[in-house]
Amino acid sequence: MKPKQPTMRKGHPASRAAPPQVEFRLRRGDASPTHQPSNPALSALALLLAVCTLLGGCVTATVQEIRETDTAMAGGDAIVVLGRRSQPTTDETELDFITCVGDSMSRGAEGINVIDEQQFIDAVFPWFEPRIAPVNSADLPEIIKQPPLAARLERMRLKYLVWIEGSTERTDSSGSLTCAVTPGGGGCFGFLSWENDSSYEASVWDIDTGTNAGKISSEATGMSYMPAVIVPIPIIARVRSSACTSLANQLKSFISPS
Amino acid sequence: MPFAINQSPTVFRGFANCAARRNGVKVAQASLLLSIVTLLVGCAGAKVAVPTQFPVPLVEKVPLPIGLYLDEALLAYTHRESLEKRGDWEIELGSAQPSMFANLLDGMFVGHRLVKQVAARHRDVAGVLAPSIEEVQFATPEQSRSDYYEVWLRYRFKLHDNQGAELGDWELTAYGKAHKQNHAGTGSALQDAAMAACRDAMAFFTQQFATVPAVQAWLAKELGAPA
Structure with missing residues (x-):
């Protein structure tokens, strides 16, 4: 393995920078009036808002699986779920998505023993740092044959590595919303909608054989809405959460088929 | 005419036009204050220190004891930069260097100790390593038009024998990044990127050390193996 020197950036990016803009990001509840509801109609609206916040927009999730080898877990075996973090700046999987998949796989009656990502990376440092981490399963045997690493993996009883790539992005948005504040009160009127797409792929590597056991992809799409007649009512599609749950469930049944 | 906020799907852009004087003035004052606060927050920069917790490399150890010389300039190293608007x-790196190099050498050599002078005799070690930071750069997402805070570090390492003679030197450039979506604030993201760069320097050192010609010659002499 030949070490490569990263290059320092040339010139100062500050010269390309645009002047700062004053922006107020829209978050759930930002547009709500700040005063307390003072009559039954406003109380009812507040209740409606609370109920609608709990409602979710529609999410369509698809999971696909490609199996290359048989898999099995014995008692005491463990896996680790890792996010792909390559050094050239590319899209990185959200840290909370990696945590979500790991937590979901370890929960329940048939939960799998999942090692925390950061604990694993520290325990086997520097082998899974972005500079050195294996890029594909063909690189794995060369790395895991290092005697200190092999001994540590053996002690951890690590059976599978799960690499996750992908992200959730906003792909479309439309509509408008106008809010007004007057001496007598305030309110909003309008309609917003936006679509989020999640696309994740998990590769399962077998530590014992140093091969790729299979791949699972999870895609989810969902449209969120925010109608507003006096009070904005957010109806949020939990796209990333849906992609996490479906990917974790499929990984569980893939790694430890019952 | 009421104070109005027009809102696109993702962004509010506010302006005030008040006719109802008393309330209007209050709303305008509040908007002005909010705008000033937002501008100040946007212009505040950040002051971070790299944490001092580092992992110990899990590599085959060089069967030699080594000395480590950390000079005052390294121990006090702070990168300061003013960006227009x-x-x-400020990235404070000096206080993290002792634990960073102690852990690095702990994993790589059978023994190590700090030495107070580099050009002196040290009979209990086979050589002395003297690191220094030559350059630090960073970029924010606004500068690089990306989603990442990035930090680059350039180290220079000098290797001396145990009589104090310099055997050779080499440089090492490390890189760390932190995605802004994983952090609540600028300081946290910049600190994470600086920490990632320090870890990358450690990882790179473990890979690069045995490939440096001066180190190969030193190992051959000390261990009696061919260079």
Whole structure:
């Protein structure tokens, strides 16, 4: 393995920078009036808002699986779920998505023993740092044959590595919303909608054989809405959460088929 | 005419036009205050220190004891930079260097100790390593038009024998990044990127050390193996 020197950036990016803009990001509840509801109609609206916040927009999730080898877990075996973090700046999987998949796989009656990502990376440092981490399963045997690493993996009883790539992005948005504040009160009127797409792929590597056991992809799409007649009512599609749950469930049944 | 906020799907852009004087003035004052606060926050820069917790490399150890010389300049190293319209930035790296190099050498050599002078005789070690930071750069997402805070570190390492003679030197450039979506604030993201760069320097050192010609010659002499 030949070490490569990263290059320092040339010139100062500050010269390309645009002047700062004053922006107020829209978050759930930002547009709500700040005063307390003072009559039954406003109380009812507040209740409606609370109920609608709990409602979710529609999410369509698809999971696909490609199996290359048989898999099995014995008692005491463990896996680790890792996010792909390559050094050239590319899209990185959200840290909370990696945590979500790991937590979901370890929960329940048939939960799998999942090692925390950061604990694993520290325990086997520097082998899974972005500079050195294996890029594909063909690189794995060369790395895991290092005697200190092999001994540590053996002690951890690590059976599978799960690499996750992908992200959730906003792909479309439309509509408008106008809010007004007057001496007598305030309110909003309008309609917003936006679509989020999640696309994740998990590769399962077998530590014992140093091969790729299979791949699972999870895609989810969902449209969120925010109608507003006096009070904005957010109806949020939990796209990333849906992609996490479906990917974790499929990984569980893939790694430890019952 | 009421104070109005027009809102696109993702962004509010506010302006005030008040006719109802008393309330209007209050709303305008509040908007002005909010705008000033937002501008100040946007221009504040950040002041961060790299944490001192580092992992110990899990590699085959060089069967030699080594000395480590950390000079005052390294121990006090702080990168300061003022960016036009983006405030003052500070990355304090010096206080993390002792634990970073102690852990690095702990994993790589059978023994190590700090030495107070580099050009002196040290009979209990086979050589002395003297690191220094030559350059630090960073970029914010606004500068690089990306989603990442990035930090580059350039180290220079000098290797001396145990009589104090310099055997050779080499440089090492490390890189760390932190995605802004994983952090609540600028300081946290910049600190994470600086920490990632320090870890990358450690990882790179473990890979690069045995490939440096001066190190190969030193190992051959000390261990009696061919260079």
